[in-house]
Amino acid sequence: MEANKYISQYCVIENNSVAINGEPQFALENGSFSEFAKAAYKHFGIDYPKFFKMDNLSKLAFLTSEIILKEVVNPAEENDIALVFANQSSSLDTDAKYQSSIADETAYFPSPSVFVYTLPNICIGEICIKHKLQSENAFFVFGEFNAAFMSNYANLLLETNKAEKVLCGWVEYYNEKFKAVVYLVEKQGKLEHNEQTVNTLYTK
Amino acid sequence: MEALKQELKSKIIEVLNLEDIAVEDINDNDALFGDGLGLDSIDALELIVLLDKDYGIKLTDPKEGKSIFVSIETMANYIAANRTK
Numbered sequence: 001m002e003a004n005k006y007i008s009q010y011c012v013i014e015n016n017s018v019a020i021n022g023e024p025q026f027a028l029e030n031g032s033f034s035e036f037a038k039a040a041y042k043h044f045g046i047d048y049p050k051f052f053k054m055d056n057l058s059k060l061a062f063l064t065s066e067i068i069l070k071e072v073v074n075p076a077e078e079n080d081i082a083l084v085f086a087n088q089s090s091s092l093d094t095d096a097k098y099q100s101s102i103a104d105e106t107a108y109f110p111s112p113s114v115f116v117y118t119l120p121n122i123c124i125g126e127i128c129i130k131h132k133l134q135s136e137n138a139f140f141v142f143g144e145f146n147a148a149f150m151s152n153y154a155n156l157l158l159e160t161n162k163a164e165k166v167l168c169g170w171v172e173y174y175n176e177k178f179k180a181v182v183y184l185v186e187k188q189g190k191l192e193h194n195e196q197t198v199n200t201l202y203t204k
Numbered sequence: 205m206e207a208l209k210q211e212l213k214s215k216i217i218e219v220l221n222l223e224d225i226a227v228e229d230i231n232d233n234d235a236l237f238g239d240g241l242g243l244d245s246i247d248a249l250e251l252i253v254l255l256d257k258d259y260g261i262k263l264t265d266p267k268e269g270k271s272i273f274v275s276i277e278t279m280a281n282y283i284a285a286n287r288t289k
Contacts, residue, residue: 112249
């Protein structure tokens with residue numbers, strides 16, 4: 001029988017607030033997502049200027065992941081952390097912005113820096129670049145949060161020794177509405193990793 | 205020419221989302237890429253769009269950018285000599 005897996009850390013961002021392992025850590029009353037993201041970036045002492053070039057989906061995924069990974073990743077060695085992320089709206093928010101920039105034939109100036117974010121998996125690429133992760137990664141698009149799939153996929157990666165740890169995340173952003181739930185699955189931790197626990201992280 | 209340089213600095217900060225960098229932080233001869241402002245390849249493409257959109261200059265060969273985008277000084281000189289708007 002396979003050894004149990006655990007959720008060692010989790011971070012939830014929604015309603016302009018950040019909670020780590022269930023404890024509220026930061027909130028910004030009112031303000032757009034960009035204002036909230038910038039304030040959270042400064043609050044958590046993140047120093048990565050490329051953050052400000054990211055689209056909103058990547059900012060959301062990066063922030064939520066960084067809060068966990070900055071305590072976990074050892075920059076002096078290779079970190080075998082796989083990433084499994086998902087959402088509902090893919091990169092539609094940025095796709096729409098890009099489309100609007102090429103809709104007018106008389107003012108046709110497609111932006112390269114917007115175009116590069118017109119795929120949802122770019123957000124996990126940003127996390128991998130920051131921490132030099134070369135492990136397995138995948139991004140899925142579901143109609144709704146799918147705890148069964150996420151927990152099965154993470155377990156499979158660990159049981160087949162594809163990774164030592166798996167960073168899982170639901171990162172949904174569309175038109176200023178957003179929610180991110182990111183958690184780290186590994187062999188030690190406080191919460192047992194299973195479908196029910198994952199669902200609890202998402203719904204509570 | 206001085207006004208054009210100031211305008212360029214302001215536009216670059218805005219278009220390239222250079223957080224925490226002000227116009228006065230950029231010297232005319234600072235390197236835009238590498239150790240200077242640390243711009244990357246996507247930024248270079250965005251600067252090509254900026255030349256087209258704001259100054260009516262179309263670069264047909266992206267490699268031309270290497271000599272144009274050395275610094276604010278070289279950009280301003282090129283724009284002043286080639287702008288159509």
